[in-house]
Amino acid sequence: MNLKNIIVKIALLASQKPIITIAMVVLFAAFCSVGLSQLSVNVSNDKMFKEDDPTLVAYKRFQKQFGRDDIVIVAINSDDVFSANFMRQLRTFHEEVEQSVPWLDDVTSLANVDWMIAKGDLLQVGELGDEWPTKGEVSAEIKADVLNNPLYQNILISEDGKTTLLVLRALAFESAKDIAIAKNRMANNGVLKKEDVGFGEKIIQLHDEFNAYLAGEEYKPPEKKETLATEAFFEIDDNIAKPVESTNKVDTSKGLNTAQLNQFLQAINHLVDKHQSDNFAIRLTGGPVIDKAHSDAIHADVLVLVALALLVIMIALFILLRSWLAVFAPLLIIVISVSSTLGVMGFLDMPISVVSQALPPLLLTVGVLDSVHLLGIFYLLKGKGNALEVSLKETFERAGVAIFYTSLTTAAGFISFTIARLKPISDFGWIAAFGVMLVMLFSFLLIPAFLSLFDKAQKNKQHVKRWETFARLITPLAIFAVKKHYAVLGGVLLVIIMGVPGILQLNYSHNVITWFGEDAQIKKDTLSIDAEMKATVPLEVVVDTGVENGILTPDFMARLQKFQKYAESLNFKNVGVGRVNSLVNPLERIHSQLDSNAKANVIPDTEALIQQEILLYEGGGAKEIERLTDRAYSMARITIRLTWEDAREYVELKEQLLKKAQNLFGNTTKIIVTGTVDLVSTGVIDIIKSMKNSYLLATILIGLMLIVLLKRVAFGLACLAPNLLPIYIVLSLMGYMGIPIDMFTVLLGGIALGLAVDDTVHLTHSIFNETHQKQASLMHAVKEGVAKVAPAIVVTTAVISIGFSLFAFSSIAPLSVFGLLLCLVMILALVCDVLVIPALFRLFQGVANASKK
């Protein structure tokens, strides 16, 4: 039994047992949809990578040692930062942040940052906030010291002294205790209601209440006891003499998810609103804040786009097929396919990411194709007066195999993304391919079942006429291509040549701040804080000597100083480099305060003195020390503060800094450049790589399928041309117009190839049938073949193009550009298919005839 017969048999069986078929499909979909309860949204930068990715492994190691690098910056503007009143307000704000913000690791401000000053023969060590008097203003001497001190200038206070920052860091990893604390804080600050306990806890509570009732006692909630874990902290470490074995295991610590970071930010926003005033004007920025802003935009967009797509598809289907069944059957198929696919994502712990948020509207649009082909042909046959079973059988005979292959080729287009290193792109590849195959399966089962139960269509000449009108629009183009095949193919060559300069101008970009409009608060705040302090994005460089006290030498410290000066003086394209700091800064401060003869920015000249002066730095305790180094003083952390820019600019900057660090610190040290900037810029490089590889893989997979379908190697490969050409034209146009490849447009080629090949398969399959099975002449075969599939391919192109054009309404600028470009590529694909495929048939017939002679 061949493929065509299997598909026809399945369809007929579904039409004979419609209730059982529908029940089975609904049950299966319901089972898959249970996973929706576990579906999460995660758009954080570290979620871009797979767990064992070296970039993520390096970043996690950094986080384990030093904590989180992507900070939340709370900028406060005031005319009297150095007044007692301001410090009181700042302390209150600071303390409320510490007490009520869930998932908080630490907060630094002028109130609690370390401070050291020599007053005569007395060395005073403490917190800077203690220098503020209870009345009046800070002394002019201290004010000048704070404003010019590299430990604070452009890190906690602007050069003009009118903007000060609270730097908040969320926890890098979660633990059971953190979850309990966060829950408690959220209950207290109103982010979560107190009675909002987990389901599991409710069950335990109900069980205890019931037991208390049976025993005739009053229920008392259990008291919190000293846990075994905390008791263990009293146990004396008896193994201190034993050497410690190092492990190279992949770190599986769970970082905070988007929901937890959102709770963190929600609590901060709550406090910002509470403390906001004219002379305490607060602005917010930083990686987590920007992540949340576009996560919110994504939520809003998905809802709007799905609703719009549904509406447009309903209208388009009714106009084209004039049947309520033809409207609701495809919609039901699409809805249960989307719900099942998202449910499977939930089961697989695959969060909705920046990329996969396009999945629901995409599946809606792609899913309608199968239904339009099947219902279009069915109503045409019914309109001609055929019986239900005959019409169904012929519909599946004519379109079944083609739909099977088009689904496979579309899935192949998506599968090409799975080789991408970036997790959101590879996840999207798998899940979209799964969704497409699910739509095909549901269409093969549900459409015959629904038609068998509800179809009341009669002989309908108008439908036949309308359907044939579409054929009349397309057929002349195909006939022209057969007649003037050299002109058409020459035109293709010309377009390719003209496109080369555009392709060469193509650029790459990833800059989420440009996703927002000029009026967006997050954009205004980020850009204004950057203009004042250049402090939004931290790039972290870790220099690891691998030797205990390896960094506590005059030579190493001098190199650190040199590297910092080099980084601070960099004038790199649009990226502004702000303050760079490391352990060398507190050391300079200590030295200048201990040695009255020492000038500022001078470090001790002997190894012994450095180690002795560091003893004073250790007064801040483990918490302070481990911000800048490890306890063995074998590694130094250098934080380079940058302005928010396009990730592609960070790529070159990062390379330049790495090269300089390698030159300065030599081959014996290990240099690691990491942090959010590294994650994002590595992502951009990978976008470039994954695009080339994805296009190549999609071309190979689709080429192979065309060879199998058409049973000709050279012709199968030639038929790739009308599919690749539209993508080439659009990419070239993007180059000419300065539209970059970004996280959305990178998907253009793969999706377009998968969808455009649908038209190719239907068209070549139909013409091929005419020439080989009916032995018709090429001109007749093209005329008949095109006429049979033209209505369906015109309708599907129209529906898809309208569907993708809806993306233009997205608040995310690159997503709307992506929608319009994809719309354009689909129209171009139809034109290319109708012109190039007949021309290729003619060319290959000529070659065949010539070889026969």
Added chain:
Amino acid sequence: MRTLSYLYIFCALFVVTPSVAENSANQFMKVVDNRDRGKTSEIISAVVLIDKGNKRTKRTIHVLNKKYGKDEKNITFLTYPPRLKNTGFLAYDWANPNKANDAWIYLSNLRKVTRLATSNRADYFLGTDFTYGDMERLEVEDYEYQYAEKKLSKEGFTVLDATPKSKNIINKYGYKKIRYWVDDKKKMTIKAKFWLKDAGWIKYFKVSDIKNYSGVWVGGKEQMVLTKEDKKVHSTVLLINKVTINKPLDDTLFTTHGLESGR
């Protein structure tokens, strides 16, 4: 205010007197604070710093202490690693609460003695998890003591809670609450738990291998573990190598000149 008394890092952070029959927890802790510790003491110990990745760093120190009536003078020299050798701290702990402590640091390579402000006792000593405040004798007058709900622990220790009397005291020592477990028979505090003023930060102290030297109980091994939200951040283990009680010590040792001369 009393000056630093480094002796008690090594011999006993918290000590008790023979009598535990007082009714009031405050009285009980006063008696604890005033117990006899010998006129002088000399202790050599290793300090092992352990980070969250279990990496260890070792230092050794030499501590001398001498009582002058109710006042105390204390000098600590670092003896290992070699680059820190002869770096030292000198502290005077005045019994008069109205007289500020005095403290000096000497960096041998700078060849200079620097006076340190002593108002903040929450700073950490030598990168250990012990603060300057931890190493002083108990500042009984700064805290209100209460016996815990369960006065006796399962090990038989007396359990007391100390609450700072004011916000200034919280800022001065860095603790918002302390719980002590006192061994009545050995007359020493065996365990203590410190709630730091920063939310979620707790320190756990324990002493073991206690021995009696000329009538003074000294812990052979002491540990302080710094935790945040029940996760270990860092710990310090002190290993006592040599203890000498009531050895004659020259007064000139406990001066800034003595600090410069080294040991």
